[in-house]
Amino acid sequence: MVDYDVLVVGAGPVGSTFANYMAEEGYKVGVLEKKKNIGLPLQCAGLLGAKITKINDLPDEFIINKVRGAYLHSPSDHILKVSKKETQAYVIDRVGYDNYLSQKAQDAGAEILLQHKVSDVDTSSCKVKMANKSGKVLQSKIVAGCGGHSSVVSTAINNSRNSVNAAQFLIKMKNNTLETDFVDVYVDEQISPGFIWSIPLSTSISRLGLFGHHDYKKLNNILNNFINSNDKFQKAKVINKYHGKIPLFDLNKKIVENRAIIIGDAASQVKPTTGGGLLIGFECAKFAAEAVIESLENDDPQLLKNYETSYKNKFLKELxxxxxxxxxxxxxxxxxxxxxxxxxxxxxxxxxxxxxxxxxxxxxxxxxxxxxxxxxxxxxxxxxxxxxxxxxxx
Incomplete structure (x- = not known):
């Protein structure tokens, strides 16, 4: 007996967007999320290019700030100022936005199942085993892995996964000195291929973070030393700390196998230069939905490969x-x-x-x-x- 037409593993923004597309077409969709609360803990800088408004729904209530330029800093603080008159990016409330997209999928008919951690996936039979004591198995026609860098579905398709660690502090400045329409980017060989960013939420609050090939303790130390040594951020107070992983773009990663697909971070669909991938993930969610619908209508899993073709045609050269x-x-x-x-x-x-x-x-x-x-x-x-x-x- 088939429990769902499509099982989506991961209720992040990409998974919820894909689930919404499928549910809107009348398919029975189940979304399995291992966490108790969607969007927590925060693991994103929350800066989205202005193109987001052409790709996915972004209500104004989740826009904290608008950015039109950046200060690029060399190791010795030689600065390049780049800017445009119009908004180039939005600083968003990622937790609120993630929950909005999840609710949107639910309103379309998808079933959101929280605290449902998956332990194993069979890409041929589309049987998905839960990690709890019961070991319950759910059956679907298609499985979509949208669980980020640690995706169980991605592991079932690919032998390895590569990522870098990321750390981010929410900081409060002593004075209201931040330019709200500019982000700051700092490069240094010690943290390459990563960089340090400062994304203003207001004139006094910023998200200060970095990613690189270091453990979380080392990343925290780098950020603390940066705050103490940088004139702009001296005496800033750390309000909160966040940690996460950023997948590395992988040319050879398989994103389709049998009746399973992976989308977004799970598929390493990220920009090699910045590690960002949400806009790519949203577009790939649409490509994936189109291919899955065609596959289900024709009962032909081979048609899932059209998703991979669409993704590569749109993004591979750029990436x-x-x-x-x-x-x-x-x-x-x-x-x-x-x-x-x-x-x-x-x-x-x-x-x-x-x-x-x-x-x-x-x-x-x-x-x-x-x-x-x-x-x-x-x-x-x-x-x-x-x-x-x-x-x-x-």
Missing amino acids: KNQLEVQKTFQELKNQELDNMFLKLKEKGAEDLISSYGDMDSQSLLVKEMIKRGVLFSVLPQLLYRRMSRLWNSF
């Missing part, structure tokens, strides 16, 4: 280019980073970045910088070849 950019900058030492910032400023790159920059798609900017010879003039000689390969990929 591969970002991966090359990330690898290039990961090789730079602090002195090289400082020199690069100085040369970029000398060559008027702030205006170029402001004109062509996009927090969700960096290919257009990189292409323009290569075309104008800017990158070749600021990068070390040894990295020319890699950037040349990147140019040839456009």
Whole structure:
């Protein structure tokens, strides 16, 4: 006996969005969430590109702040200011937004099952085993893994998973000195490929975080030292601390096997340069829903591969280019980073970045910088070849 047409493992924003698409089409959808409370603990910087309004529903009540630019800081604090007149990103209440999307799926007919941790998934039979003492098994026609980097469904499809740790502090400034329409980004070889970010919620409250190849204790120490040594953040009070993991983009990750698919962080559908992936995940949730509906209508699991095709056609080239950019900058030492910032400023790159920059798609900017010879003039000689390969990929 089939319990559900589709079982979604994970009630995060991507899982809930996918569940909503399926439930709206009249399918019986079950969403299994291991946590007691959706969205908790907070594990996201909560900064979404303005394109979100074209991709998914974002009510104003979940928008805390609007951002139009960034200050980019080199290790020695040479600063590049990039900005646009219009809003480029929204600082959101992720916990509230996650619950909104979950409720939206429930209103469409999906059944949300909290405290339902999955221990095993059979991708052929679509049997999903619970981790509690009863070992209850649920049966569906399709299983969708949306459980983030630790997705059980992803583990059933792929042999390995790679991620980096992330830490974030909610801090309160002593004075109301934050520019609410600008984020700050700090780069340093010690935390590469990650970086430190400061995302303002108000003139006095900020989310200060970083990700990198360090354990949580080391990341916390880096943030504490940063607060104590940076003039801007000295005497800031830490209100709360959060930790999480960011999956690494993986070119070889399988996202479809038999009657199972994975979406979002579970599928490593993240930007190699920043680790962000929510907008990609939302679009992939739609691609996945279209393929699953076609598969169910025709009783043909092979049609699920159309989801993978749609994902790769839309995002693969951009993500591969970002991966090359990330690898290039990961090789730079602090002195090289400082020199690069100085040369970029000398060559008027702030205006170029402001004109062509996009927090969700960096290919257009990189292409323009290569075309104008800017990158070749600021990068070390040894990295020319890699950037040349990147140019040839456009």
